[in-house]
Amino acid sequence: MSVPLYQHVYDTIIARIVDGDLGPGAMLPSETDLGRELGVSQGTARKALIALEQRGILQRRQGRGTFVTTTTPERDHFHFFRLRLADGSEASPELESERVSRRAATEAERALFGEDDVFEIERGRSVAGRVVVREVSSLPVTLFPGLADRAPLPNALYALYQQSYGIAIAEADEQLQAVLASEDDATLMGIDLGTPLIQVRRKAIDISGRVVEQRLSRYLTDALHYAVTLR
Amino acid sequence: MSVPLYQHVYDTIIARIVDGDLGPGAMLPSETDLGRELGVSQGTARKALIALEQRGILQRRQGRGTFVTTTTPERDHFHFFRLRLADGSEASPELESERVSRRAATEAERALFGEDDVFEIERGRSVAGRVVVREVSSLPVTLFPGLADRAPLPNALYALYQQSYGIAIAEADEQLQAVLASEDDATLMGIDLGTPLIQVRRKAIDISGRVVEQRLSRYLTDALHYAVTLR
DNA sequence: GAGTGGTCTAGACCACTCT
DNA sequence: GAGTGGTCTAGACCACTCG
Structure with a gap:
């Protein structure tokens, strides 16, 4: 036994x-x-x-x-998207802009995914009419064939991964740091250069334990906050 | 049944x-x-x-x-203190400065604790010789009688709460925002005014479900990051 | 009413810890 | 070897869902 x-x-x-x-x-x-x-x-x-x-x-x-479990857009947003309003209620992000491309993997991505090419998805998201999120995701191409042809992609990517590619995200590891808005951030979000943002590096892990997505996000947290419970 | x-x-x-x-x-x-x-x-x-x-x-x-469960300083730090080094290993914070006082509760604290007076603990913590954390905690006085007389307090407050007051922290709810270093932050941490910091508002909840501590922390995250796993 | 998960029992044996 | 938690079984009944 x-x-x-x-x-x-x-x-x-x-x-x-x-x-x-x-x-x-x-x-x-x-x-x-x-x-x-x-x-x-x-x-x-x-x-x-x-x-x-x-x-x-x-x-x-x-x-x-x-x-x-079906990774519904609701579960995706509520569980893996931690921005909340001041009263603690969920912030519903809407897709504002999107760019999908294919490029050679960086050294770190090759080590992480074991592949030479990745898809890169850059998106802006808004809450209550203001752009508050800028995120850049990268995914190994062989796990997500034809992804670039599906653009525009739906709001909830993890639901798409499960529905169309059979890849179910079970866990996300995030590393947060405070940064100052770059020129790109400032342009996209309509804020001043140097506004403080929370930058999140995320690795998304599926139920078989593979890292299947890497994501770099920047959150504008003047009206929202990133909420987490430690137990 | x-x-x-x-x-x-x-x-x-x-x-x-x-x-x-x-x-x-x-x-x-x-x-x-x-x-x-x-x-x-x-x-x-x-x-x-x-x-x-x-x-x-x-x-x-x-x-x-x-x-x-005994809330050891190890568990306190590793579980409720989320700053990690670049390689993901634990950052061991050391106590750098401390100020303990008693004051009237703010309106929010009165609503939260149901008391008129609170203890306030302000501390600086360092990792690898650099001050990277400034935190201000407030606690209802009746739950922690004589706390101010115990100064200097140990590094791990939650271990103290359990050992000396029988209050076991089971959960902490945190709200994170990006902010710019104030003059006080800059002085304590030896950084420039306007350096981006992560600000954390924490409510600590004990096993009977009471909020027993409120804490406002500011983290310098140029060499460290705040790590969290979503499942 | 048929089928599902939720609770509960009594008993057996295995694996680990300590003396 | 005595005592602990960990695994596993077989069977019972309750509570909920749905046609």
């Missing part, structure tokens, strides 16, 4: 999602059926399902069933 | 910690004994214990037992 049985159930479900056997929104077998299929008891299957629910990969509802 | 049995176990343990019956580091009864004592099965007691472990309130180790 070096590897617990519930771990096997857990890994099996992850594999089925990664392989596309279970797409976004797909319903899983009941606890009893899943246990029978994999040769474990209902309680053991249940333990794996609960762990997957806690990681946000599955959603369970009493009386309905267990489903693969 | 409107309220599950494991919830009763959960609440009972929280109450014992809040009441001081279970202090930091105290060992709990075994799952079997706890279940017998509270009239539930071992599995039900176990479920409550695991939930408390996931909130960071208990620590469990196979073969040893279940213990009330």
